[in-house]
Amino acid sequence: MLIGDVARRSGVSARMLRHYDSLGLVRPTGRTGAGYREYSGEDIRRIFHIESLRSLGLSLRDVGRALDDPGFTPADLVDDLIRQTRERIARETELLTRLRRIGAAEPADWEDVLQIVALLQALGSESAGKRQRAALSSVREAPVPVEALVEAALSETDPNVAGALRWALAQSGADALALLAEGLGSPVAEVRKRAVQAVAEIPDGDATALLRDALRHPDLTVRRYAALALGARGVADAVPTLIDMIVEEANDADAADALSALAGDPTVADQIATRLVDRLGHGATGSSARQRLTQALADIPGNTASRALADLSEDEDRAVALTATYVLTLRDA
Structure with a gap:
C-alpha cells in the first residue's frame, strides 16, 4: 500500500508518516515495480501501535523504545505518565477556576481583567503583606469574586490577613454565606473554625440563622464561636x-x-x-x-x-x- 493510501485509511498524515520514516519508527518494507516504497500489513499494524502509544502521552522516543527494546518495561513509564497527567489536570483546573472567577467579576474591559488577575495572584502570594493588601483592595479597587475571597479566608493561617479577609467578606454580605456554610461541613477542623469566624462577622439576618444552626454543630469549637457571635447579636x-x-x-x-x-x-x-x-x-x-x-x-x-x-x-x-x-x-x- 502506497503512502497516500495508508494516510487515508489510517488517519495519519503523509507528512507524519514521512516523519516516522525519518526517525526509523516505521519504514515501508516493500517496493512497487516502479520503485516506490510500499507499506506491508505488518508496517500498517506498527503504525496503529505507534498511534495507540502516542494517545497515552508517550513521546516518539518512548514509543520507539516500547516497540523495539525487548527489555523495556512499561510500569515506571506509566507511573510517570500518571504523575504528569495529574499535574497537567491540576494546572488546567487552576486555569479554569481563574477564568471562571474573572468571568464572574464581569470585567468591563481588559484593564479590569488585568486588575482582577493581579488581585487573584496577590491573594495566593507567599507574602502575608501582599495577601493582606489584596484582601483590602478587593473591596476598594476591583470586584474580586466572593468564591476567591472565601477560599482564601478558609485557608489563611496569618491572623492579620485572616482578619482582612473576614472584613472583605463582611462587605460582600449574604453572597458568601452559602460557601461558608460548605466550609462549616469541612472535614478539616481549622477550616470549620475559620468558616464560623467569617460568618460571625457578616451583619446579616441569614448569617444569624446560620449561626443558630451552628449551635447544634458536632464541632465544639464551632458551637462556641457561634454562641459568642449570637450573644453579641x-x-x-x-x-x-x-x-x-x-x-x-x-x-x-x-x-x-x-x-x-x-x-x-x-x-x-x-x-x-x-x-x-x-x-x-x-x-x-x-x-x-x-x-x-x-x-x-x-x-x-x-x-x-x-x-x-x-x-x-x-x-x-x-x-x-x-x-x-x-x-x-x-x-x-
Whole structure:
C-alpha cells in the first residue's frame, strides 16, 4: 500500500508518516515495480501501535523504545505518565477556576481583567503583606469574586490577613454565606473554625440563622464561636453554650461578657440567672468553675441574681462565699 493510501485509511498524515520514516519508527518494507516504497500489513499494524502509544502521552522516543527494546518495561513509564497527567489536570483546573472567577467579576474591559488577575495572584502570594493588601483592595479597587475571597479566608493561617479577609467578606454580605456554610461541613477542623469566624462577622439576618444552626454543630469549637457571635447579636439561644464555656474555662471572660450583654433584656436576665444557679448547684461542678459562675452572676441584673448571690455568700466553699460577698458589695454600692 502506497503512502497516500495508508494516510487515508489510517488517519495519519503523509507528512507524519514521512516523519516516522525519518526517525526509523516505521519504514515501508516493500517496493512497487516502479520503485516506490510500499507499506506491508505488518508496517500498517506498527503504525496503529505507534498511534495507540502516542494517545497515552508517550513521546516518539518512548514509543520507539516500547516497540523495539525487548527489555523495556512499561510500569515506571506509566507511573510517570500518571504523575504528569495529574499535574497537567491540576494546572488546567487552576486555569479554569481563574477564568471562571474573572468571568464572574464581569470585567468591563481588559484593564479590569488585568486588575482582577493581579488581585487573584496577590491573594495566593507567599507574602502575608501582599495577601493582606489584596484582601483590602478587593473591596476598594476591583470586584474580586466572593468564591476567591472565601477560599482564601478558609485557608489563611496569618491572623492579620485572616482578619482582612473576614472584613472583605463582611462587605460582600449574604453572597458568601452559602460557601461558608460548605466550609462549616469541612472535614478539616481549622477550616470549620475559620468558616464560623467569617460568618460571625457578616451583619446579616441569614448569617444569624446560620449561626443558630451552628449551635447544634458536632464541632465544639464551632458551637462556641457561634454562641459568642449570637450573644453579641442578642440571641438568647446562645445562653446554654455560653454557660458551658464559663464552666469549662473556654473563653470564659468573653462568654461572661456575652451573657451580660444578653441580660439587658429583663426576661432573658432572669433566665440567665436561673441557669447559672442551676449549674452552681450541680454536684459535678468543681470549685474553680463555681467561682467563675459566681463572678458571671455579678453582671446579671435582677432579683433572681441578687438572691442567688446572697445565698452564695454563705456557701460552704469559702472561695465562692467570698466572691459572692464581694460581688454583693459592688451591687449595693
